[in-house]
Amino acid sequence: MWIEKRRFPSPNKRIRLFSVTYLSQGLKVKGLLAEPAAPGRYDGFLYLRGGIKNVGMVRPGRIVQFASQGFVVFAPYYRGNQGGEGNEDFAGDDREDAFAAFRLLQNHELVNDRRVHIFGFSRGGIMGILTAIEMGSAAASFASWGGVSDMALTYRERKDLRRMMKRVIGGTPEKVPEAYGRRTPFDKVGSIEAPVLLIHGEKDENVSIEHARHLEQELINQKKSVETWYFNQFTHYFPPQENRRIVRDLAQWMKSR
Numbered sequence: 001m002w003i004e005k006r007r008f009p010s011p012n013k014r015i016r017l018f019s020v021t022y023l024s025q026g027l028k029v030k031g032l033l034a035e036p037a038a039p040g041r042y043d044g045f046l047y048l049r050g051g052i053k054n055v056g057m058v059r060p061g062r063i064v065q066f067a068s069q070g071f072v073v074f075a076p077y078y079r080g081n082q083g084g085e086g087n088e089d090f091a092g093d094d095r096e097d098a099f100a101a102f103r104l105l106q107n108h109e110l111v112n113d114r115r116v117h118i119f120g121f122s123r124g125g126i127m128g129i130l131t132a133i134e135m136g137s138a139a140a141s142f143a144s145w146g147g148v149s150d151m152a153l154t155y156r157e158r159k160d161l162r163r164m165m166k167r168v169i170g171g172t173p174e175k176v177p178e179a180y181g182r183r184t185p186f187d188k189v190g191s192i193e194a195p196v197l198l199i200h201g202e203k204d205e206n207v208s209i210e211h212a213r214h215l216e217q218e219l220i221n222q223k224k225s226v227e228t229w230y231f232n233q234f235t236h237y238f239p240p241q242e243n244r245r246i247v248r249d250l251a252q253w254m255k256s257r
Contacts, residue, residue, distance in 0.1 A: 050122025201234030
C-alpha cells in the first residue's frame with residue numbers, strides 16, 4: 001500500500017501522524033497521514049493543499065484538526081515536494097497524485113466501507129474538482145474552501161503568481177489556452193456524482209468568490225447537488241473561532257452524506 005510509512009510527531013495524543021511515501025504515475029510522492037488512535041473504523045478524508053512548493057505546505061495541526069473530527073486524513077504534498085520525485089505543475093499531471101491518494105485511502109484498513117471525502121483548500125479546490133470528476137460515484141462528498149475553480153481567472157486576479165504560472169503552465173492563458181482549459185474542467189462537472197459544498201469568504205482577495213459562484217452555477221446547470229456557505233465578513237483566512245466551528249459543521253455535513 002505505502003512504499004514507506006514513518007511515525008511523525010503529533011500535537012495530539014489521540015491522533016497518530018505518519019510521513020508516507022506512495023506511488024503516482026511511477027513517481028515516489030510524499031504525504032502526511034493522520035489516523036485516530038481510538039479503535040474503530042472511520043470515513044476517509046483526502047486533504048488537498050493549496051499553494052505550490054513551500055507556499056501553502058501541509059500543516060500537521062490542520063490535518064490533526066480534521067482527523068479529530070473522526071476521519072482518517074491523507075494530505076499529499078504533491079510531486080517534487082518534501083523529497084518526492086517529479087515536478088509539481090499546478091493541477092496538470094500532478095492531479096494524478098490526488099487520484100492515487102484517493103484510491104489509497106479507499107483501501108486503508110481503518111476506512112469504513114471505502115467511504116472517502118474530498119476536501120480542497122485554495123489551489124486544492126481545482127485539485128478537488130478534478131478528483132471528484134475522476135472518481136464519480138466513488139467519492140462520498142466534495143468540499144471546496146476558498147477554492148480555485150478557474151485557472152485563467154487566477155492568472156488575471158493574481159499578478160504576484162503570473163511569473164510562476166507562465167513558467168509552470170507554459171505561458172499565459174492567451175498563448176496556451178488549452179493548458180489553462182485542461183486545468184479548468186467546467187465542461188466535465190457533469191461527471192461529478194458526489195454532493196458538493198462550497199465555502200468561501202466574500203472578501204477573499206487570494207481567490208475571489210467568483211470562483212465559487214462560477215462553479216456553483218455550472219453544477220446547478222448540470223442539476224448536481226451543491227450547497228454554499230458564503231461569509232460576507234471573511235477573507236481567505238477565517239478567524240480561529242469561526243474556523244473551528246466551520247470545521248465541526250463541515251465534518252457533520254460530510255458524515256451525513
